[in-house]
Amino acid sequence: MAEVGPMNGRLVLLIWVVAVGLIFAARGAWRSPSDGVDFASSSVVHATPIPVDDVDRVEIRRPGPSRDAAPIEIVFERGRQGWRQVEPFDVAADGFAVRRVVLAAADLSATRRNQVTDLKDGGGLERVELADPDSNVTLSWPGGRTSIDLGARTVAGRAWIRIDGRDEVLVVNDALHEQAVEDDPRNWRSRRLFPGDAEIIEFRSANGESVTTLRRDGRRWLMTSPVETRADSAAIDRMIAIIGRIEHDGFVTDAAERRARYGLEDPAAIIDVVRDDGQVERLLIGGPAGMVGRGRFAMIEGVPTVFRIDEATLRGLLPAVASFIDSTGTGVDIADVRHLVIDTEAGRVRLDRDLDRWLLSIDDGPAVPADRTRVEELLSILSSTAATELQIQAFPTRLQVGTIVLHAFDGRPLDAIRIARESADGRWATENGDGVLRLLPASTVMPLTPAAWSGTPR
Template identity: 25%
Template sequence: MKWRHSLIYLLILALLGGYYYYFEVVQKRKKEESERAKNRLFSVATEAVDEIILEAKDKPALHVLKKDGAWVLDRPVRTEADQSAVDTLVHSLVHLEKNREVDQAAKDMALYGLSEPTLVVRFRSGETWHHIRFGSKNPTEESHYAAKGDENAVFLLAAGSVKALNKGLDELRRRDLLTFEDEEVRGLSVSWADGHRLTLARDEKDKELWRCPEEPERRVKRAKVDNILNQIRWARAKTFLELPAEDSQVWSSGAADVHVILQGGDGPFGEVKIGRKKDDPETTVAWSSQMSSLVTVDGAIVKELPKTVRDVEDRSVVVLDSKNVTRVQYRIRGDKGELVLQDDGSWAYVGADGSRRMIKESWRVRPVFWEWEDLEYEEKAPADAQRPEEQDLHRLEFSTKDGATLTVSWPGANRDESAPTFPLWTGSGEAYLVKGEKIRAIEEKILDVLKRASDKASS
């Protein structure tokens, strides 16, 4: 009969848990939501707001409105708005909550700084306009005095809420130089003032492949093209120069250092020009076909843009899918053994004597493979490059879950550590020259993994 008692106890426990959840969680949440709703200044949904006017003291008024579902700035300049910035502004506005009432019928609004407000916010929802005035801070400076519309009822709002609404022109206008989807881009060109020019086109049959029409025999690495597109996509205005859309006099040499054009199916759809500012080479100025004025940007973007096909060429030493590697046999710096992927996803070390030990922090193994995925050669090694004896080579052999193997080897004993490049041989017999610093870094990562082999034998 014990099972009956256990069932009764479980039932009582379930009832008590349900009681606690309902009254202490659900009801408490409803009460808090009710309190917030009571203190909320406006009963307006964020998506219902169509127009906003910000009138800050001693600043030009800002007028933002929604056109065809997108926010645009109408005053003091007409330009595209930063959609996320305005959405955040709207959210902050419609969710304003009173801290507490101060004076239900204030006779002298100047006492609260509300006769000449520091900020007035007006917004339209449908045909209805709402507005709120913000005055001075309270003695603790944690809140602002405020009043709705033309009312004389004064209340307090958190200073942080007011700060979220008191935005300037540069905080609300669009900052992205170009907006686009990768699928739109069918080609791109990068032209430099020094005469270098690179043109790339997406393959018509395989959209994952990119080619250089001028040098079709060179393989282009997609990751490098993606990096170019990302650099353009992430480029944002730091400040806005109220100058004509394209003023050649603003650049130090009379022209931009680099000009990037994105091509779509029907021709160019986006362009940017970037260069150093005249009389101020530390400042980088950009022009965009999608913006109404010149802007300043982070000059680092120029260093990321390619000049020749070599900058985007696929010079991968090996083609390795690190996710599929299940075993690595190694010979490096006088030690040899293997790393084996176990059923639970961890890695084990197997020594030359057959001993087997767990690898602590097995997550460190995969990054070693990533190094090989990203490794690129400087140039192909000369056909007569002398290969050391096998015992003098460091060697790695990767095995994948589908049974494929990939082997790489490079000088180990008696190599010239000061040499800028080391020859590296693949299992197919090809030889490449790879930066010595890259090889040494990979060796150190491998040795670091091996040091983490536990003394505890794995089962």
């Protein structure tokens, strides 16, 4: 084994001494005599950490669409209902996308710092595009604010920035540049068609000449056009769930002045969603959005942005009118019925509730016990059986075979249901004054005449 000579040993020792000295010199350059961390030479970017969860305003300035165009100013504010873009126009924002910008600003880490005066010999601030920057991100929160100028991007995912006009510039990771300068600003907007959060109290859709209006009345829903009738609350609840989450299929343009090009000057359909805080969200549906498929161009009134909605979305927003109508013969709770009267050409049948039994009287004759099962089956047909088909039309009086009036315990009438039948063995139809025929199969057993009740087992 070769021996290390005196000269080689001294050389190795000298190298070790120099290396250790450089390590301590480097550590000392990054340390402060007071607290151990010198902000001026550390990787720390913000003198005060950004409170990400408290930021309530984000201002972004970025280059315009062309070299000669003025920079674009975009402002987001956070309120009780989340983030909104307030400049250059008001529209709901995608809170997750805005938060990504805030996080990118908060997580900046410096790999190099230079005093502004040190840049004079190398072209100054102009060389790093920070003399008159056209890109900036400003974050505000209660009691605080920071402004970050975004300069030139360098190699290896790095970029120059300057914070709050300080006398130094920094090289940092370029995540903020990617979020604030490179990303499509439309991605910061919410894609939801109806972004409001307050409770919906009214829904209106105008599809050509057909206008459908649904209004909440306490816990129930009513249809007020094209007919005034009971609405199917379950169907409306499903539609409201769709409204709460439905999104468009992609942005097309912000050129609001070209509405006619997209069929939005005279829209094919209009949908209004009214909320209990007074807010009205209006969706305009325009012309076809392509040669293939049945998608449409659309826009939210007041927001100069055209987008696409696909065929499935259209079907969810513009279903058939009949799908909103309660398909049962009456909305009366059967437990509230004290007695019912059935009038036909053959005579009158009266059925009275008597505790847990029913009493039958024909043509004002004496009351006798009635078949409880048959009474309850009839009431179930009226109150619980869904029609197989709904038709919005006048009641066919020539086919009427009877009328059933339901009375409350105080004697007042609760509902009057007219009954029609196409023939002796045809389908049945019920109608209770709303102009909606609810059709039932011919096999439905509906005892109406005195003969149908007399001689039945008690």
